[in-house]
Amino acid sequence: MYRFLLTPRWLGGTALGLVAIVVCVLLGSWQLGRFEDRLGTHRASAAAPGTAGGPAAPLGSVLDGPQARVGSDTVGREVTATGDYDAGRQLLVPGRAVDGRTGYYVLTPLRTADGRAVAVVRGWATGTPGAAPPPPAGTVSVTGRLQAPENAGSGGAVAGGLPAGQLGTISPATLVNVLPYPVYDGWVAADDAPGGLTAVPTVQPQGGDGLSLRAFQNLGYTLEWFVFAGFVVFMWFRLVRREAEAAQDRALGLDPVPAL
Template sequence: MYRFLLTPRWIAASAVGVAAIVVCLMLGSWQLGRFEDRVDSHRDTARASAAAAASAAAPLTDVLTADRPQVGTDTVGRAVTVTGSYDGAHQFLVPGRTVDGKQGYYVLTPLRTTDGRAAAVVRGWAPGEPGSGQAPPAAPTGEVTVVGRLQAPENSGSGGAVAGGLPAGQLGTISPATLINVLPYQVYDGWIAADSVTPPLAQVPTVEPQGGNGLTLRAFQNLGYTLEWFVFAGFVVFMWFRLVRREAEATQDRALGLDPVQ
């Protein structure tokens, strides 16, 4: 009944089917490998962040050096120290920030260092909208040493970031790109969440960089593509068996002198 499989037409069709299955399995395996690579990268980043958070406080200039001036995934949450004087004349409020499920704002005061640059220090968080409650406490005067956790610069797509058009004295995002437009001096990359805060301000938790708190959407896209390619391979097998069955039934009908069912 199945001798038709040895005909050139069916040999060629079977070869094409096998090739299609192999290609689908190879592409599915490749996408699965990409997903596993992203999982491993995520785990490495999480381990690096945990190690940075557990390490002893280091001078900011030892963490952000001339060779590595930007905050990376391995330095987010790193405990740092920086010494300088607060520039209270250029203090900013950063609205639209959530802490413990409550909306509020950050109080950012630049800390000018002896090298002429400044570190953007968030001295704490207050609930509500800027100006709606008790005014934030004034920044300490004179030389101080701040101990805090290094945070990554925000971007316009960061969670909680507020669009432009804010009143004077407020910022939508915390990044060198925005600070350079409102400060008369250069700033270090990222910002520092101070560990010691003055009531009624509350301490700001470490903010994970975008995509740093879990697997990215691209990783799950790779997993979805993996499933699709394996489904395609299964569909080719299903269609091959279905066509073989129909051809076998047609062959049997012809042998009995019946019109094959189309």
């Protein structure tokens, strides 16, 4: 009854189905691997300062090139930057919460040798923005954790209408309006805060657990590819069963059931 499976038409169809299943499984496994990689990166960035990315690396090597962007694989990475603080353009960033208390960041641009600056959050203080300790003069080396740019309206971002010397959102798009020189993407939370300030912990993007939406897209694609593979198997058995029933009807001298 199943001799039809040895015909060229069915051998070709079965081979095609097997290829489709293998492709779907491989693509699903690849997407699953991408999800696991992003999950591992998230867990590493949520670890204690200094353990997320191993030894501190020069900022220029992590963000290599003017168009380099901070991604999920670099958030929380320990970096070093050397340059001179621009004390005259120090900014206060209100509406930021640490340990359940609302306060403000103290952000000071650090101008590096390549002409660009990195936004360094030297620390956090509770209450409403007030006088902040001045940065050290001369060339300094700062070690801290790389943070993603803030999105307007996310996290503790404050809308416009702020007084001079305050910033609502830490991002290149807002810093370009208050600084006369180019800046690196993202910002750095300094590990060592001066007296009167508290070191800022790693801030995960998207205001949640830091696991990006793209990671869940990878997981969704994984399920889709495995479903596609299962659908191919289901359709093959369904077509085999229909063909077997038609062959049995022909053997009994009955008209085969027309295909739907």
